[in-house]
Amino acid sequence: MHHQLRTLSKENAEGVAQHLVMVAALLEVDDFSGAEAHAETAVRRAGRVPAAREALGLVAYRKGEWARALSEFRTARRLSGSSHMLPLMVDCERGLGRPERALELAMSPEAKTLTVEERVELAIVISGIRRDLGQLDAARLALEIPQLKATGRKPWTTRLAYAYAETLLAVGREEDARTWFARAADTDTELETDAAERLAELDGVILTDLLEGEEEDDLEDVDHDRGNDRGNDRGNDRDHDRGTDGDR
Template sequence: MTGKELDRSVHQQLRTLSKENAEGVAQHLVMVAALLEAEDLVGAEAHAETAVRRAGRVPAAREALGLVAYRKGEWARALSEFRTARRLSGSSHMLPLMVDCERGLGRPERALELATSPEARTLTVEERVELAIVISGIRRDLGQPQAAVLALQIPQLKSSARKPWTARLSYAYADALLATGDESGARDWFSRAADADDEGETDAADRLAELDGVVMVDLLEDENDDEDDQIDGADDVDDEAAGPSRRA
């Protein structure tokens, strides 16, 4: 990890630091991303905290620590870091995660208020899609399944072009439809999600199989059961051969 793997925008933020410190912080930020991908949250947190200690006023460092906290389900800490990053950078691109943090903290009304704030209009298309998915989840939490469906009926849902968000958006829409009792519609959208999910981001294929009544069988477990049955059978044969005195 050299640190050069970071986006140009992050390198621009690091220009406020000394050359040596900037290089070190960059390496820590790269490690945070790599360890998050590897599901090593402890390691990612250690690197993120070091980056914040060395560059506390660099938005990317605070954002990295916020992402680790978010992945750990530490909603209050994540929200605090995201707010700090937004204050330092003036960017609201983490708004969908901030809304989800409010949801995680059990504050759905505050989450919806944040989701409809003026800052939401500054989001990119991908960020707006993520926000719609979060809003739909909040509506379901509130027992509003129809509103959850409506929240996802955005232009990107019906787009024929495959985008990075296609699988997750289709999956969320299928889940929302299922909550309304529309199994046919849910099946259709789980199928679309499975077709678009090249990276295995969702369990759409499993959900589709479940709706179709397909029972998944663990063949390895069956083989182990067969081996146990053979052993038990062999024991029974030995017992018979041993005669009554052995059974006593």
């Protein structure tokens, strides 16, 4: 990102960088309106900086605004010459209800320039598109890539295992799906997925939120206390009124 900002004045570069940092931080906590405000400001100040257009595209993508996200990603790619956002562009086409165009983009020559992690993300998206089309075996095959059997924890391990488990479940291989949901749950230290819950469902375990009842009890206690306070206030008002009447 920093090398992209060298075309700006020092003051403007520093300001844009701060806005982009805020976009990332706010997306992390799902504050889409705040992230959008910072991204739009970054674009206004540096519209020809790929990172700014990419940031705005990411906000739109997280909001499910597929057309806007795709437009920003295309602009970022045109400005930078990089296709690293291709998996998200394919997913935007999918979101727009254009699976054939999405698959065509996924098979474009640019896909061969992606890093390993980006190729894994693209495989996950392609598998999802195949499932949308009812092509369940093709969806499974799309995920049977070398990275699926990689040892050790990689950046893609959890998401790939989860997607594969979903696909196996869709084709009726429940026991195999359980194995891959377990693998996803074991590596999901950041709670990216609901793999643990899906695993529990397959095992017939009903998960109960132990804090749920306590929260309801706390709310009932608060309401009860407020009711007593209101009752006491009304009682005090009546005593005050009676005292006044007595004085008269």
